[in-house]
Amino acid sequence: MEKVKIYSRFERFWHWTQMMLILLLIITGFEIHGTFEAFGFETSVRLHSAAGWAFLILTIFAIFWMLVTGQSRQFVPVRNNIKSQIMYYISGIFKKEPHPVKKTADSKLNPLQRIIYFGLIILVFPVQLITGFSYLFFHYPDKPFAFEGLEAIAVLHTLGAFLLVAFVLAHLYLITTGHTITSNLQAMITGYEELDEETETATN
């Protein structure tokens, strides 16, 4: 076992900032939705808008980072080992079997993670950003152009929010399924994770 750097400084900054913003967006968003009371409706509206802007800016930086470093390839789904990864979660993990796909700095995500994260990046985030900013700017019909009101936008935005909550819950649990219970968490904090020697490759 060797300590390998798998998360760059920017990746970690991106991850934890995104975590805080999404948490804030979920709490304020569901208060606006009428699900519960938290900060007060007006405060939540202001927080949600500000957090939306911050999320947009962070996303622009993240896209820039992915394109410049080529790290976007990490999130492209692969065909191999999807089934064995599923089998690992529903049976292997209980038999102390090893992870079917080795984690390396060049391939940090397992096949299922790739699918889920790809879905978030390609579908959920863009839908949330587009509907979210539509929500901010096109409240009313006829201003600035004929728009069928808020309903479709709001319902889509709510749907995206539910998917994100479900993702966050599953994500919080699944990070405990690493080499040790906290190894994934430690990696996202320090950038380093103990990986098998054979998988060690040059990192950037």
Next chain:
Amino acid sequence: MKNQFSKSVMALLVSLLLPLAVLLLTLKVAAHKGTPDVVDVKLKAEHISSVDHSQFEILQQDFETPHDVTAACLSCHTGRDEEIMATAHWKWEREEEIPGRGVVSVGKKNLLNNFCTGANGNNGSCMRCHIGLGWKDKSFDFADNRNIDCLVCHDQTDTYFKQKGQGGMPATAETANSAYQVPDYPYVAQNVGLPKKNNCGICHFYGGGGNNVKHGDLEEALLSCTKEVDVHMAMDGPDMACIDCHTTERHNIMGKLYSVSSANTNRIHCDQCHTTTPHNDKVLDNHFEKVACQTCHIPIYAKANATKLYWDWSSAGLTDDHGNGYSEDDADGNHNYLSIKGNFVWDDHVKPEYYWFNGTVDHYLSSDTITEVPVKINSLFGAYRDSTAKIWPVKVHRGKQIYDTGNNTLISLKLWAAEKGEGAFWKDFDWDTAARLGMEYNNRPYSGNYDFIASEVYWPINHMVSPKEETLSCTECHSRDGRLAQLNDFYLPGRDYNKSVDYAGFGLIFMTLIGIVAHFFGRLVAYFKNR
């Protein structure tokens, strides 16, 4: 070791401190709230008259009649008579276009209502609020400028009054009594000025037969009120007069009442003084597009005295053992029964109802037949999809009033007469005669059969603006059962949601949690088994 230390510092920085910095910056941005601009306007009370009317010789005569005073006024103020005689205050009707019905002439003169049902034919009492002198019957000459009553609006001495039951005439030597004396015309005429609150209020506060009966947001308490009742007219505030907002050019007074008018013209808007972005804050100013200022800033009306919300004419006419009318009061001391008028429901501190309103209104015209129950005396046009419509607070006055079952029309009643035996309901308590005479005076057919029918009238609320601390908070509307619960032709955040999406969403979250717990339990079992 040093390497290890710098790695820890870097981890602390990128994984905690920098993300926290972004979060704090976000909170800081969210906390930004604009401060409203201060409004600076010159009030009419600061107006200094350029002349001293007491110096004019023509006003120093012993006037025989109020008509002579008017003639004296007009001898200097030339042309003002034509201005006045073109207004709805004089004509009690205006040519206006009702969307979908073309141009009609509507006003107090010809419209029906669900208070005292209609003025025309009850002139002695109702036309006391006309700005003419003695519109007692159809013989009143609207072309004679001497019939204009200049003093009722311009009196500054608070001693000039129109007498009850005289169709707008002040007391004369023949009619004077303990309540109404002949006015001291030279004194009144030498002290004229711009209309004060009570000049307007003498009619606009007491419509419908008593203080605050009709409007709910216009009443005598506004003459000396606190900021809690009305921030504009408050004694402890700017103490504004009616004409400070109802600005007037050549006797054309801005603003109008939608129980008697239809077109979106000559209106007053808050943004005349307050601009269209008064809060200086985007989240709040965005509401201007679809929400009238009044909606948030007048959370309740009838803040001092009660207003009538319901009037059931069908119970009117009961008399005591001697055949006389009587009255009963509710717990607050307001009439809840009058033999001459029926049953009432009064209330104070009333929450308005809310409707879309684009500044145009339809009316039940005297030529209309009844097509829906309750009969809409007027109806406000507007909808979410209408880009000119906003959400408005409205007083809705509901009631039951007499209608002609044969012709299916609302009946114009003869209610008032000076004496018994003239067929007026308020003296003789005979529905049939009152209906026949009222319809006759209004040149409308009457079948001889009548019953009572539910009706409602919509009065947009504009006055009794509250201090900013008492404006509606967001969740008054943005909540599941808020004030706009009935106004559901649009999606309102905080109130509305898609049921299927919410069920599916919470279902998904629930299933995820179940999955997590089950999986974790499996791992626990495996852990202990393998040990």
